[in-house]
Amino acid sequence: MIINQxxxxxxxxxxxxSISLIIKLFRLASQGDQDEDQPDQAITKYCKEPEDYSKIIRFSLLELPNxxxxxxxxxxxxxxxxEHIESHIHQVIIRGFLIKAMNFLEHTIETQEAQEDTILFVIRALEHLNVILTAxxxxxxxxxKLLIQVWGDHLSLQIxxxxxLQVRKVFQSMPDHQxxxxxxxxxxxxxxxxxxxxWRNYEAINFMINCVTELCNMNMNQAYQVVYLSLQKLVKKIRDASxxxxxxNVLSIYNQxxxxxxKLWAQVICTHKRENQLADLMPxxxxxxxxxxxxYPCIDNYTFxxxxxxxxxxxxxxxxxxxNLLSYILRMLNCAELKRRKLKSSVKPYDFLINISIKPKYKQxxxxxxDFCQQVVNRIVIYLxxxxxxxxxxxxxxxxxxxLKRTSEDFGFVGNKIKVKDLIRLIEQHNSKKGKGESNLQSEAQRxxxxxxxxxKQKVMSEKQRQQAGEELEESEQEIDDVKEQEFVLDEIRKYKEDKKKDDVAQEDYEGLSEYEGDPENYQEEAEEQDDQDDDSDN
Structure with a gap:
């Protein structure tokens, strides 16, 4: 084929x-709105088949930079x-190609955002283009900016x-201010x-935390400035809401x-603490x-x-x-709701790992x-x-x-009292060992x-399975819709054929009647005359 040559x-x-010709072909192939009546001669010469357009785009984005x-x-x-491009005309042509390529990739992401393979191709193309984008x-x-947009908008961990990885590669060679x-x-x-x-995006959020932590560790001086400014904004936000x-104002603070x-800055501060100058931000x-x-410590915000x-x-x-986190934990253990007797209910189990507010149906x-009492006791065990x-x-x-003894005496449920008594027993057993070997308190915390x-992990996996089942259901529903649509079309064709057959029969009858002097009315008159003659003969 001529394009392969x-x-x-x-x-x-x-x-x-030849480079200018490829750039011109890429510009024409990526437009998609060419005049089909008067196509460009270059396109006519080199693009004999529809797949040739795709070949030009792939070659221009993946091979031309090298x-x-x-x-x-x-x-x-x-x-x-x-400076490596000595000719000004060359600079203009190459810059025009890169602008067209960036616009094409940006448009591709906007129109094909649901297709993972397409997004991965865009990332790969940006990787190859970056070898000349540095100019x-x-x-x-x-x-x-386009890579960061893809990184933030898509839930696929592969994307x-x-x-x-592409941003990190560029990040290493950039000056500090950039x-x-x-x-x-x-x-x-x-x-x-x-x-x-x-749970749908929980895994993706944690992955993003790891990515930001990785970049912060690559330049701690610049990371220090970013973390400091972020915490400063949060302080101002709390002060204004107070x-x-x-x-x-409460919802402006108590939100995800x-x-x-x-959670992000805690991980950044805690990573490589001995070598990390960000440790100064810990206090x-x-x-x-x-x-x-x-x-605003109230019952509604306790899960947050x-x-x-x-x-x-x-x-x-x-x-x-x-x-001194025990003061905050014990404050929750002293809440009035734990001191009241409440009936067991059949409400859906509360998710303490993701929910940050308590709905009215759970308060009763x-x-x-x-479950809330157990969660509080677990935090005490881990902290101790x-x-x-x-x-x-x-x-x-x-x-x-x-x-703990004084607090548990006022509990409305015996089960909650037992939870606190078990906690006290763990503490007493640990103190009796006096540091000899691993105590039950430590092993319980690890458990x-x-x-x-x-x-x-189970929650994330269940959500993935649910999403996969939902996608399969959508596909099956689409297949059912396609079958129904096909049956509808066949019924319409069948009805059309039956109606056409009836029309053909009627047309044949009409043509047979018109043999009588070209008008079916003559046939009616002739029939009436014949009837009269028959009547006379009978008389």
Whole structure:
């Protein structure tokens, strides 16, 4: 084929005339709105088959960038710069090609966002284009923006990973101020995705946290600035909301976005703590998180606070710092709802791992409050296990035991009292061992952490299976609709044939009648005359 011959010639001995021709063919092939009555002669000559358009696009995006590097004799270890393109006309033509390529890829993402293979092709094309995009800073920024958009908008981990790897590759060679801009863009995209967190996107959100953490560790100086500014904005937000604690201001603080911002920065601060200068932000981070806990402590927000306490517990596990979280946990254990007798209800089990507010139907459920009490007790066990080997642990837990006994006496359910008594027994057993071997408290904490991790995996897997079942159901429904549509068309064709057959029969009768002097009325008159003659003969 003539198009393959052009590709081979350009690959073996590139010259700018052939390069310009390929760029022109790409521009025409990617338009999609050419004048079919008067097509361009180049397209007519080289595109004999419909698939030739696709070949031109793929070759231009995947092969042409490397051909340009070889043509301008730029080593792959060096960065391709505009100075390598000596001719101004060449610069204009190549820049025009890159602009057209970026617009084409951007349009492809907008129109084919549901097709994973297409998005992966776009990422691959951006990877190849990047070897010459370095000569045009504005276009490289546009390519990075497109990759970050793909990274944030799609739930597929494969798409997120491929997009992140391409950005990371460019990020390594960028100057500091540009790296800070990239970090900010990643953080802003993460903020947008963290507004609503469900099991459907839970795994994707955690993957995004890992990506941002990876970039922060690559340049801690710039990461420090980004984290500091983010925490500063959160402090201002809390201060402004504290002026009037109405429902709108409370919801502006107690939402999933706030929770997952703190979760992100907790992981960043806790990664490589000894080598990480971000560890200096640990004390203000704890103060800000505790100010969120103190902002509006009421029953409606207790599940939000439980998840925030989980984040602070992880910080304590890494830095071995006592944040006095027991005061916040015991405050929940002292809530009035646990002291009232409630009936068991058949409401759906509450998801303490993802939900951040308590709906009214759960407030009247004894089952919910029994589960809530267990969740609070679990946090106490995990938090105490962090400091179980400290010398001051025995004195620290003496007062705690008294508080737990006094609190459990007022519980409305016997089951909740038993949970607290089991906790006290664990503490007493640990203190009796006096640091000799692993205590039941530590092993219980490890079991709870393991069970929580397994529950998260199970929830994510169940959601994937549910989505897969939903997609299969949609496909089967589409097949049923196609069958119904096909049956409808066949019925219409059958009716049309039957009607046409009746019309043909009527037409034949009409033609037979018209033999009588060309008018069926003559046939009627002749018939009447014949009847009269028959009557006369009878007479």
């Amino acid at each position: 052009l590709f081979g010639k350009l690959t073996e001995s590139p010259n700018f005339k 051909i340009l590097r070889e043509f301008y004799q730029v080593d792959y270890a060096d960065t391709f710069k505009r 045009f800073e504005s276009l490289q920024k546009k390519a990075l 997120k990973l491929q997009a992140f 790296q800070q801009d990239i970090l900010k863009k990643f953080y802003e995209k993460y903020l947008e995705s963290a507004k609503h967190v469900l 002026v009037s604690k109405n429902q709108q 976005q706030t929770l997952y911002v703190l 203000p981070f704890i103060q800000i998180a505790q100010s969120v806990l103190d902002f 606070q439980l998840q925030l306490i989980d984040i602070l517990i992880k910080v304590s596990q890494v830095y071995k710092v006592n944040q 459920s004894g089952t919910f409050w029994a 296990s962090i400091f179980s080997n400290e010398k001051w642990f025995y004195e620290y837990t003496l007062f705690l035991e008294k508080q 709870l952490i393991y069970e929580q991790e397994e529950l998260i």
